[in-house]
Amino acid sequence: MITRSRAARAAATVVLAASIAVGTTGCVFITPTATLNYYDPSDGVGATVGDVRVLNMVGIINEDGHAISLVTAIHNNGRITNVTIQVDSDGEKQTITQPVRSGETVEFGSTPDAEQIVVLNPDVAAGGLLPVYVQQGDAEGKLLLVPVLEATGEYSELAPPAVLR
Structure with missing residues (x-):
């Protein structure tokens, strides 16, 4: 028992x-x-287009709201290729084509002296979303809705000059 x-x-x-x-x-x-779940752990947006990764793309608007500088880095995981960025600037399509070598990272607007992609009269205010189309070689491109921020804090020196119109 x-x-x-x-x-x-x-x-x-x-x-x-x-x-x-x-x-x-x-x-x-x-x-x-x-x-x-995929997310971007920063202020901007990112995407993979073919062999290329677009990293933390964000728009920094100047004080008078007439110009935006695109801040981003583009990293190529494949062979040498061209990356095309297209955006509406001053009422017309602006196309920027940048060659990117294998394993290379190209930065735009990340420092005050870096090459900038400037969008004039963007019809987007701070807090809005700027449509930017990114394509790599023959791969299907992607439309990114890029957040537009004021030039404050860490971005205070990255805005385009106020004289641009």
Whole structure:
């Protein structure tokens, strides 16, 4: 009789432990894992176009709102290629084509002395989204909706000059 009560207690303990384990971790089996969702951990947006990665593209608008500087980095994981960036500037399509070698990262507007892509009279205010089309070689391009920010904080020196119109 003593062996039965020990066996009963052991079985009850196992059942209780199993029910606690399933009760506290069961939602893991039906809830999607958030770390599998892609997001951009910064102010800008990014995309992969063919073999090229567009990293943290953000628009910095000048004080009078007449010009935006695109700040971004483009990294090529494939062979040498051309990357084309197209945006509406002053009512017309502006196209910039940049060769990018294999393994190279090209930056635009990331420092006050860096080459800038300037969009004139963009019809977008600070806080808005600027449509920018990016294409690599023959790969299908992507339309990015780039956030436009005021030139404050870390971006204070990256805006285009106020004299541009």
